[in-house]
Amino acid sequence: MRPTPVDRLQLEPFRILDKDWALLVAGTASPNPMTVSWGGFGTLWNRPVCTVFVRPTRHTFECLEQSAAFTLNFLAPELRHALAVCGDLSGRDVDKWKAAGIAPVASQNVKVPRVAGAILSLECKILATADIDPARFLDRSIDALYPEKDYHRVYWGEVLLAWSA
Numbered sequence: 260m261r262p263t264p265v266d267r268l269q270l271e272p273f274r275i276l277d278k279d280w281a282l283l284v285a286g287t288a289s290p291n292p293m294t295v296s297w298g299g300f301g302t303l304w305n306r307p308v309c310t311v312f313v314r315p316t317r318h319t320f321e322c323l324e325q326s327a328a329f330t331l332n333f334l335a336p337e338l339r340h341a342l343a344v345c346g347d348l349s350g351r352d353v354d355k356w357k358a359a360g361i362a363p364v365a366s367q368n369v370k371v372p373r374v375a376g377a378i379l380s381l382e383c384k385i386l387a388t389a390d391i392d393p394a395r396f397l398d399r400s401i402d403a404l405y406p407e408k409d410y411h412r413v414y415w416g417e418v419l420l421a422w423s424a
C-alpha cells in the first residue's frame with residue numbers, strides 16, 4: 260500500500276460500493292468496522308469528497324459522532340467473508356475485528372485506523388453532515404427502504420489521503 264494522489268485513482272464508482280462493498284471504520288477509542296454499499300465519490304466545496312450514509316440505529320453512528328473522521332476500505336475478494344461479518348454483527352455486541360479476522364493499522368492523517376491488507380483505503384475528515392428528510396423524497400418507492408423510519412445521516416468526508424495497492 261502506498262499513498263496515491265486522488266486524481267490518479269482508477270475507480271468504477273457504480274460497482275465498487277454496490278457490488279464489492281467496503282468497510283467504513285469510525286471511532287478512535289474503540290474503532291469499529293461496518294460494511295457499507297451506499298455512498299459515492301466526487302468533488303464538493305472544491306475538495307475530493309467521499310460520501311457515506313449511516314442509519315442512526317448502527318453502533319457506527321455513535322462512533323462517527325465522536326471521531327469527526329472515518330476511513331473507507333476496499334478489500335480483496337478473498338476477504339469477502341470479513342465484509343459479510345461486519346455487515347451482520349454489531350460492534351455493540353462483539354469485537355468485529357476479531358470476529359472478521361481483520362486488523363486495524365494506524366492512519367497517517369486521521370485518528371481513525373485503516374484496515375490492514377485493504378487494496379484501497381481512503382482517510383477522510385468529516386466536513387459536514389445532514390439527515391435524510393423523507394418529506395423530500397420525490398419517488399415514494401424509497402419509503403419502502405425505511406420500514407423502521409431510521410433515515411440515514413449523510414457524512415461528507417474530505418479525502419485527505421488515499422492508499423492503494
Ligand SMILES: Cc1cc2nc3c(=O)[nH]c(=O)nc-3n(C[C@H](O)[C@H](O)[C@H](O)COP(=O)(O)O)c2cc1C
Binds near residue numbers: 348
Ligand atoms: C452489503 C451491505 C451493505 C450495507 N450498507 C450499509 C450502509 O450503507 N449504511 C448503513 O447504515 N448500513 C449498511 N449496512 C448494514 C450494516 O453494515 C449492519 O447493520 C452492521 O451490522 C452495523 O454494524 P454496527 O452496529 O457495528 O455499526 C450494510 C450491510 C450490508 C451486508
